[in-house]
Amino acid sequence: MSTNALSARSIMNGLTRRLEIRMLGLALVIAISLSLLSPYFLTANNIFNILDQSVVVGIVAVGMTLVILTGGIDLSVGSVAGMTGIVLGLALQQMPIPLAILCAVLTGAGVGLVSGILTAYFGLAAFVVTLGVMAIARSLAYIFSGQTAISNIPEAMSNIVYTDVFGIPSNVLFLVGLYAVAWAYLTYTKGGRTIYAIGSNKEAARAAGLNVLFYSVLPYILSGALAAVAVTFSISQLLSADPLMGNQMELDAIAAVVIGGASLFGGRGTIIGTLIGVLIMVMIRNGLNLLGVSPFWQGSAIGSIIILALLVERLINWRSGR
Amino acid sequence: MTSEQPISTDIVLEARGVAKTFGKTRALVDAQLELRAGEVHGLLGANGAGKSTLSRVITCHIRRDAGEITYRGASFDAGSTRDALRAGIALVAQETSLAPDMSVLENIFLPELGRAGRLSYGSLRRRASDILGRLGHEHALPLDLEVRRLSAAQRQLVEIAKALALDANLLIFDEPTASLSPSEVERLFDIMARLRNDGRALVFVSHRLEEVFAITDRVTIMREGRTVASALPTSSLTQSDIIRHMVGQDIGSVYARADRQGVSSDAPVVFEVSHLSAPPAVRDISFSVRQGEILGLGGLVGAGRSEAAEAIFGLRPRAKGTIKVDGREISPQKPADAVRAGIGLVAEDRRVQSIVPDLTVRENLLLAHIGQHKGFGLGYAARNARMKHLIQSLDLPADRLDANLLTFSGGMQQKVVIARWLLLEPKILILDEPTKGVDIGTRASIYAILREIAAGGVAVVVISSDFEELLGLSDRIVVVSDGLSIADLPASVLDEEKLTLLAAPRTSTARNTDFLKQLTHDYGGAGVWALLEQDEVICLGAVQAKDALETGLQPGKASAIGATRIPVALQQRAPHFVTEEAGDRATLLLPMRSRRGNDLGWIGLTLPTSADLPPPELIAARVAALHAAD
Structure with missing residues (x-):
């Protein structure tokens, strides 16, 4: 057996035992209680619904996981989604679909590059930089769009979402594929391990000769690009690009990452945990909708669950003497 | 240099069976310590023996897992460093706990800033200069200077003053001399002696044995988290006794350089x-x-x-x-x-x-x-x-x-x-x-x-x-x-x-170099400051007047005495001018000592024999005066 496999397994052992298993347990408890409360919850239809609703926030949460693993944060993803959505909408008027998507993704990546350089090279606080970028991107979304939604999106865009492969919707398949790639990247590659090392102890990573600058910027680039990918799925579902798209998406993404067990100080967390976090968030929302709970109460429910999950985690860590 | 007055028998603090585990590391297993008023107590041990952990348990920076501590006759179980400070136990840490952007005065009274009510800076100022006066440093420390501008030794002084502002009567000095020059160390020992004579109990954590002998009255030695020798009078011990306790074996074997021959000089x-x-x-x-x-x-x-x-x-x-x-x-x-x-x-x-x-x-x-x-x-x-x-x-x-x-x-x-x-x-x-x-x-x-x-x-x-x-x-x-x-x-x-x-900082050796400059200015010739061995000389400093004769010594270099230009003088080390075989130059060599009697090397003055040789007693008096005031 190779060292790779060994170390991968060890990492899985070390981290899952502590975090994801617990969060998976929480996800199951929520799923079971919701299925007891609502007969619709466990129907195939609803399960696909949950998965479908997980796609957009799930994609953004991958980028957010990378950023948070380095010890940063990206508050701009929602606004970048909004802005790149408008870019996509405008580009679709001029060029074929693949090129238009490429345009949007490159725009997102470019915005991420700026945030990344400002934080990693100039050492500005990620919170403040991405807060600024958040405001700028949203304002540009309004300016580019002329304050109105772009609704003449080509019908062909909907193929992106509504094509089934082996009976699975393509957007769900994309999400699964993205998580598999991200997991492999973080576990088996130099870059992935460097991202963990940077978040865990940046100074030590630098002193060991790791390329700290590059791998600190990369997560922001990917986060921006993935925000554009996420909004592409939204637009292909709605066939409309609104400058308000992605509003407060950063909060859902950060919540998913944190529920998934990542530390906001960096270095700790896994992509599987994030996936579980996303599912927990979406399930709660879906379940509350099924139960007919007022949408105004949903924020309270989700907020309480985030805080409770973290509190339980902290209490367990105290117990084990950390 | 041990106690000039008998140690009182009042036990200030007694710790027994103290244990502390960090994760899987057992930092303390069975630590004991007994402190009396009016003593400097050495707490010794190799790296990782648990000295610092025990200090921090006593000052409540760390909670102990087990063990009894009695302080002034009552069981001591303070919850925080604040409680410990209020009880009069203070730590003078290696890495100081001062606020670098605040002034000396504010730092000395930092614990009081948390107290309710108004502060009178005027009275704080009076109290601060009173405290520094008691330490013999009344004017050495400007009260309004920001702490980050201070040297390591000055910061330590602020730490000590801070402890005294709370009227601490048990002070733990954790490796206080690590970053001090020899003269600063002597000044610190002076302060410690004053505190001892005031009847306070002092703990001196160190692994520098010569300092332990210079300042402590009794020592407690730790090894691997245990106290292996408790409260032994320093005067009853030799260096090798202490090392044996610290290491549990003879240290000679640790470096094991027996069969080691140096690297050949033609290695690339x-x-x-x-x-x-x-x-x-x-x-x-x-x-x-x-x-x-x-x-x-x-x-x-x-x-x-x-x-x-x-x-x-x-x-x-x-x-x-x-x-x-x-x-x-x-x-x-x-x-x-x-x-x-x-x-x-x-x-x-x-x-x-x-x-x-x-x-x-x-x-x-x-x-x-x-x-x-x-x-x-x-x-x-x-x-x-x-x-x-x-x-x-x-x-x-x-x-x-x-x-x-x-x-x-x-x-x-x-x-x-x-x-x-x-x-x-x-x-x-x-x-x-x-x-x-x-x-x-x-x-x-x-x-x-x-x-x-x-x-x-x-x-x-x-x-x-x-x-x-x-x-x-x-x-x-x-x-x-x-x-x-x-x-x-x-x-x-x-x-x-x-x-x-x-290794002494240049500021503390500057005096010696300046002295050489004065000598050569007054008498001409070449002045050296050097350490002498059997047949080797290590030059610490050299100053030459214009056209002076060569001594063959270079600062920072060791040379065989025979290879220098003043071998006869270096060999004889007589208290008068010694003329070399060639007859052209004469050298006066005088030993230099600190006030505490530490060897500071030799001062040499080489003059041409043709010159008027000054009286050796005069120069000897100037050398003696140089460090008399330390």
């Missing part, structure tokens, strides 16, 4: 640093290392050694200077560049600069490999063989490679960090305080490893403030003081005393 120079400067800490440092050589970089904490290593390694910008590896100049801008050139650095602060806590032991070991790996994947397989070899030869726990590195002892952590670099097979390995926080057993094995890799052809640079370690380990020692490399000497001609003198 692998690593050469010249005129390195990285302001403000590094001003002008040069040294070179031959293949297979262990070079020691000695000096006090803060002399600029760690900063020099960081500048070489690309962790700190350089202003000037060249770095050559195998004769080829390199200019690393970041550590990755230095690593590519074949340099490895085991940094001083393991926790901050080396360990990545969220990665496993294995990944920590492979971290530098990841930095150098060109591919997209991990490439661990390519290092498998070498890794197996290292795990075996460094005695790393092969079955716990997936654990968290922080659960291992300091020694094991250090071995993993060293192995991280050895995995890359570097040409040059720089180690900054490699045995800090490492237990004595592992220290010996780290020394053995360094020997072995040096023998394998690696140029090894060791930075250490532990002079005994430096002397035991190095082939050659470059002494750094105030950012300058001031001496480059074979370890065989040095001992701890000489290193202490050489």
Whole structure:
């Protein structure tokens, strides 16, 4: 057996035992209680619904996981989604679909590059930089769009979402594929391990000769690009690009990452945990909708669950003497 | 130099059976301590023996797991450092707990700032100068200066004043002399003696034995978390008694340099640093290392050694200077560049600069490999063989490679960090305080490893403030003081005393150099300040008037007495001018001592015999006056 496999397994052992298993347990408890409360919850239809609703926030949460693993944060993803959505909408008027998507993704990546350089090279606080970028991107979304939604999106865009492969919707398949790639990247590659090392102890990573600058910027680039990918799925579902798209998406993404067990100080967390976090968030929302709970109460429910999950985690860590 | 007055028998504090475990490390197993009023109590032990942990348990920085502490006759169980301070127990820590941007006055009364009600700066000012007066430093410390502008010694003074402002009657000094010059140490001891005579109990944590003998009345010795000798009168002990207690064996074996012959002088120079400067800490440092050589970089904490290593390694910008590896100049801008050139650095602060806590032991070991790996994947397989070899030869726990590195002892952590670099097979390995926080057993094995890799052809640079370690380990020692490399000497001609003198900050040696300047100004000729051995002389300073005769001595260099131009005088060491065989020059040599009687070397004045030789008594009186006021 190779060292790779060994170390991968060890990492899985070390981290899952502590975090994801617990969060998976929480996800199951929520799923079971919701299925007891609502007969619709466990129907195939609803399960696909949950998965479908997980796609957009799930994609953004991958980028957010990378950023948070380095010890940063990206508050701009929602606004970048909004802005790149408008870019996509405008580009679709001029060029074929693949090129238009490429345009949007490159725009997102470019915005991420700026945030990344400002934080990693100039050492500005990620919170403040991405807060600024958040405001700028949203304002540009309004300016580019002329304050109105772009609704003449080509019908062909909907193929992106509504094509089934082996009976699975393509957007769900994309999400699964993205998580598999991200997991492999973080576990088996130099870059992935460097991202963990940077978040865990940046100074030590630098002193060991790791390329700290590059791998600190990369997560922001990917986060921006993935925000554009996420909004592409939204637009292909709605066939409309609104400058308000992605509003407060950063909060859902950060919540998913944190529920998934990542530390906001960096270095700790896994992509599987994030996936579980996303599912927990979406399930709660879906379940509350099924139960007919007022949408105004949903924020309270989700907020309480985030805080409770973290509190339980902290209490367990105290117990084990950390 | 022990107590001038009998120690009272009032027991101030008694600790019994104190235990403390951090994770899997048992820092304290069964620690005892008994302190009386009016004594300086030495708390001794090797690195990792538990001295600092015990100190911090007493001052409530750390909660004990078990054990009894009685303080002034009552069971003592304060919850926080604040409670301990209120009870009169204060810690004068090595790394001070001062607020750097606040003034001296504010720092002295920092604990009072948290008290309700109005503060009167006028009365605080009066109390502060009263306290400093009691310490004999009334005017030495401007009360309005910001603390970050102070020297290490001055900060310590502020710490002590802060403790006295709370009327502490038990003060723990945790390695207070680590970054002080010899004269500053004497001043500190003076203060400690005053506090003792006031009836306070003082704990002096140290591993510098000569200081222990100079200041303590009784000592408690710890080893591996246990008290192995409790409250023995210092006067009843010899150095070797103490070492035996500290180590549990004779220390001679630790360095095991018996069969070691020096590196041959025709071994190629692998690593050469010249005129390195990285302001403000590094001003002008040069040294070179031959293949297979262990070079020691000695000096006090803060002399600029760690900063020099960081500048070489690309962790700190350089202003000037060249770095050559195998004769080829390199200019690393970041550590990755230095690593590519074949340099490895085991940094001083393991926790901050080396360990990545969220990665496993294995990944920590492979971290530098990841930095150098060109591919997209991990490439661990390519290092498998070498890794197996290292795990075996460094005695790393092969079955716990997936654990968290922080659960291992300091020694094991250090071995993993060293192995991280050895995995890359570097040409040059720089180690900054490699045995800090490492237990004595592992220290010996780290020394053995360094020997072995040096023998394998690696140029090894060791930075250490532990002079005994430096002397035991190095082939050659470059002494750094105030950012300058001031001496480059074979370890065989040095001992701890000489290193202490050489390493003293320039500010404290400036007086001696100024004195040489005055001498040569008044009488002409050449003045030297040197250490004399049987047949060797180490020059600490040299000043020449115009057209003076050569003495053949160069600052920072050792020479055989026979090879100098004043061999007869250096041999005779007579209290009068001694004329050389050629008859052209005469030299007066006078020993110089500090007020406490410490040997500070010799002052020499060489004049042409044709000149009017001044009366030796006159010069002797001036030499004697030089350090009388310390």
